[in-house]
Amino acid sequence: MYHEHVHQVFQYVDRRLGRRWAEEVTAQTFAVAWQRRRDFDPDRGSPSAWLYGIAANLIRHHGRAETRQLRAFAASGADPTSVMDDAGRVADQLDAANEWPSVAAALADLRLEEREIITLYCWEGLSYQEIAQALDLPVGTVRSRLSRARARLSAAVGHCSDSEGA
Amino acid sequence: MDELELLKEFRATRPGLDGRTEERIRQRVFLAIEATVDKAVDEVTVAATDLPEAVRADGGPSEYAVPVLLAPPRRRRWQRWLVAAVSLLLLAFGSVIARRGGNTSTASSTPSSSPASIEQVATAAASAPDRPLQPGQYAFVRVVEGQLEEPQSRPPTVTEYDVELWLDDDNAGVESRQQRGSSSAPTSWRTIPVGRGGFGTSTYQRLRELPADHNLIGERLLRDASIAADEANQVPGLIERALPWPSLPPAARRAAIEVLAARGRQVGMVTDHSGRDGLGIAVATPDATQTVFVLEPATGALLGTFSVPEGAALDRHHAVRWYTVKEAGIRDRLPT
Numbered sequence: 001m002y003h004e005h006v007h008q009v010f011q012y013v014d015r016r017l018g019r020r021w022a023e024e025v026t027a028q029t030f031a032v033a034w035q036r037r038r039d040f041d042p043d044r045g046s047p048s049a050w051l052y053g054i055a056a057n058l059i060r061h062h063g064r065a066e067t068r069q070l071r072a073f074a075a076s077g078a079d080p081t082s083v084m085d086d087a088g089r090v091a092d093q094l095d096a097a098n099e100w101p102s103v104a105a106a107l108a109d110l111r112l113e114e115r116e117i118i119t120l121y122c123w124e125g126l127s128y129q130e131i132a133q134a135l136d137l138p139v140g141t142v143r144s145r146l147s148r149a150r151a152r153l154s155a156a157v158g159h160c161s162d163s164e165g166a
Numbered sequence: 167m168d169e170l171e172l173l174k175e176f177r178a179t180r181p182g183l184d185g186r187t188e189e190r191i192r193q194r195v196f197l198a199i200e201a202t203v204d205k206a207v208d209e210v211t212v213a214a215t216d217l218p219e220a221v222r223a224d225g226g227p228s229e230y231a232v233p234v235l236l237a238p239p240r241r242r243r244w245q246r247w248l249v250a251a252v253s254l255l256l257l258a259f260g261s262v263i264a265r266r267g268g269n270t271s272t273a274s275s276t277p278s279s280s281p282a283s284i285e286q287v288a289t290a291a292a293s294a295p296d297r298p299l300q301p302g303q304y305a306f307v308r309v310v311e312g313q314l315e316e317p318q319s320r321p322p323t324v325t326e327y328d329v330e331l332w333l334d335d336d337n338a339g340v341e342s343r344q345q346r347g348s349s350s351a352p353t354s355w356r357t358i359p360v361g362r363g364g365f366g367t368s369t370y371q372r373l374r375e376l377p378a379d380h381n382l383i384g385e386r387l388l389r390d391a392s393i394a395a396d397e398a399n400q401v402p403g404l405i406e407r408a409l410p411w412p413s414l415p416p417a418a419r420r421a422a423i424e425v426l427a428a429r430g431r432q433v434g435m436v437t438d439h440s441g442r443d444g445l446g447i448a449v450a451t452p453d454a455t456q457t458v459f460v461l462e463p464a465t466g467a468l469l470g471t472f473s474v475p476e477g478a479a480l481d482r483h484h485a486v487r488w489y490t491v492k493e494a495g496i497r498d499r500l501p502t
Contacts, residue, residue: 006191010183027191031198044343103176122173129325139313140403140487144451154169
């Protein structure tokens, strides 16, 4: 399970919190998974959804740090979670776009539970059912929170775009 | 580019997990396991001896596990006789009990063709006998949760789960969930994490303490589910989970129905997803759907709900999500 899923868990944590925390939280995720291995029930969903749920739970402990990073990104235009890749480039800056600070601001303004649902859906490609299983929520709650997160994100990004264009 | 595409691009380009970092992660995992293994073994050994067979068969306790469902040892000797007696009684008098409104079992309820108002249904709910658990008893609900996985796909994929939950008066519970059509192993049981999950937000004590005032019950449901008080649009979903319980106090049931009536509109007699007729209350939900609550007019029992996209006919055939109560009741023993 470790070899099969460590890359995707790391990637998810890295996107949420950056490299600074990704290594530690990924390790914690698998340590917790080992401790709770008897809780995993394949009837209830996939191992990856289960691991995402554990990771999301751990990321909640860093919710304020995540919000601070997003707000810093929104204010400065530079992603504080970026790291230099092997080619010596700031990886996140390669595709930098004018919208990124406004996206960061919108993400920062989301409630933590909305942020974790929209990132699992959008970045990790989990279905409603998988998110419900990962976060132990009713599917209806996942739908409603995702809907609300999308609406807030759309409004914030649209508002910023309008302002820039004015 | 819509907001999801924009978000998808945001932080899309990140350096992958390199070999050195992966090795460090692996070392940290091993160290963490090594540090906890002795303690974990002790805890599992102790807890497993306390677990009922239904739970123990699933492999043991959870960190979040509530106090487990423990049948008093003295009951075990005559448990089978009791079950047999109760089963016979239920078989013999089941229909009579149901007609009196004393059993919220919906599997055998006869659809009512007579028109009813929300007020009448709420009154009927309030008039039903209160059914608190007696020592050693367990409340249970059996429901079907279904949805179109991705409504825009053709043909749409339907996912349905048979869900069963049991609670005792000590706020413990077990849940079983089985995907329909799955060829996987038979349903396993797990202890319910308190305050988490669809059913997990309900405990017996919380159900019993729900207010009889429709101005207060929504706030209490949100608090019990650890949802912020300003997320009032989550209340109908929580009512959906509370109404099937036979031990929900009649006054609280009435209050919950009144909340639905205040937030939605009566849509007359409708048919739930399994084909049973009841009084419909349509409530707008935040994910651009309308959820229709189908209530048995004679008792106020929830037959089920179904959600349709905004603008679609309030018809079960347009449902993108459904929640059907198959059975609910009180028993003197846990399932095996």
